Amino acid sequence: MSEQIKKIFEEFSCSGKFVSAKPYGSGHINDTFRVQVDEEVEYILQRLNTGVFKDIPKLMQNKERVCQHIRNKLLRNKISDITRKYITYYYTPKGKPYYKDYDGNYWTLSLFIKGSKSYDVIPNAEIAYQIGSGLGEFENRIADFDATLLIETIPLFHNVPRRLNDLKNAIAKAEPERLEKSKELLEYLARFDQPMLELQRMRDEGILPLRVTHNDTKANNLLLDANDRPLCMIDLDTVMPGLVHYDFGDAIRSACNSAGEETRDENEVFFKMDFFEAFTKGFMEKARNQFTYKEKKTLAQGCVLMTYLQAVRFLTDYLDGDHYYPITYPEHNLQRTKVQVQLLKEIEKHYDHINKFIQQYC
Ligand code: ADP
Ligand code: GN1
Ligand code: MG
Numbered sequence: 001m002s003e004q005i006k007k008i009f010e011e012f013s014c015s016g017k018f019v020s021a022k023p024y025g026s027g028h029i030n031d032t033f034r035v036q037v038d039e040e041v042e043y044i045l046q047r048l049n050t051g052v053f054k055d056i057p058k059l060m061q062n063k064e065r066v067c068q069h070i071r072n073k074l075l076r077n078k079i080s081d082i083t084r085k086y087i088t089y090y091y092t093p094k095g096k097p098y099y100k101d102y103d104g105n106y107w108t109l110s111l112f113i114k115g116s117k118s119y120d121v122i123p124n125a126e127i128a129y130q131i132g133s134g135l136g137e138f139e140n141r142i143a144d145f146d147a148t149l150l151i152e153t154i155p156l157f158h159n160v161p162r163r164l165n166d167l168k169n170a171i172a173k174a175e176p177e178r179l180e181k182s183k184e185l186l187e188y189l190a191r192f193d194q195p196m197l198e199l200q201r202m203r204d205e206g207i208l209p210l211r212v213t214h215n216d217t218k219a220n221n222l223l224l225d226a227n228d229r230p231l232c233m234i235d236l237d238t239v240m241p242g243l244v245h246y247d248f249g250d251a252i253r254s255a256c257n258s259a260g261e262e263t264r265d266e267n268e269v270f271f272k273m274d275f276f277e278a279f280t281k282g283f284m285e286k287a288r289n290q291f292t293y294k295e296k297k298t299l300a301q302g303c304v305l306m307t308y309l310q311a312v313r314f315l316t317d318y319l320d321g322d323h324y325y326p327i328t329y330p331e332h333n334l335q336r337t338k339v340q341v342q343l344l345k346e347i348e349k350h351y352d353h354i355n356k357f358i359q360q361y362c
Contacts, residue, residue, distance in 0.1 A: 132251070135233065
């Protein structure tokens, strides 16, 4: 494997001679390797997921444009240490920001952000605050990005009717045993199908503005430095037009789950209210001025929507035979669904408090 990785690495024009590479991080979609060379610099080599992303050249164009925009803004504002605050991509001698191997795999090389780390499970409220602040900063950095320059890398990514249709198709084809095990979860989730159309309706009617959003704001997609200060949002594959509710809601879904989305025991899942308050404070301190009254008024619904959608997506994959999310044990996607459903129950229980807390920023 290392020999193959070395060969691919050498297709890019960058400094240093290959020393070693190891799988890195816990992302679900791309295959990520951290590459050491005979210099102080390190790299991230990724095999992009062509099952999920249909047009990799366009996807890379999106990512480069967004990074360039952020870089220009940092330069204009005379921010220090900027190379740790956006992703630097490397090119092949043909001038492409990706390499296509003989098996049709697409690879990209970027600078490993020095001294960075990310959390799958948030350890305390102070870190939740920093992650909220980092996401708020990211929203500011992309707020004036021209959405017409982006292609939609995954059409209808957070669209409820699309996700329900996928679920329906998976149910129709599911093995009876899997269907039986999903019964209670399906019944619980069905209660949300109608109310969860509300944000989409407000989006369609222009009541909520379309923005350029990240759309995959899981906590481990934000890099922090050694002192847990935010550096950079990564995983820009899904930067597309969307609602702020998607970014805020998905980050809350991820950061306020006491046990994290991969826990084997859903009874350990609680909604961490202190993390929520800290995250929201950090986020609003940075970005509140950007949002309309109506966006802030309805923002709490994003927490419900994104947790519900994630449950629907994991369950769809379980019923479909596990083709989207990588699994390490047979009922992994069923277990992931139980975790999201447990979190959804917790969010329902605390909804009034969540909503009230956000309203102070209106
Ligand atoms: P996926 O789409 O599979 O989630 P990501 O782009 O999020 O892939 O990368 C997976 C993990 O690799 C991240 O969660 C992060 O820990 C790490 N990572 C990715 N890019 C960088 C980078 N440029 N510098 C440091 N770490 C990175
Ligand atoms: C995937 O790539 P990663 O692991 O950061 C997924 C998200 C899900 C998340 C759940 C493109 O994110 O939408 O919320 O898994 N990304 C894509 O863990 O589908
Ligand atoms: Mg990721």
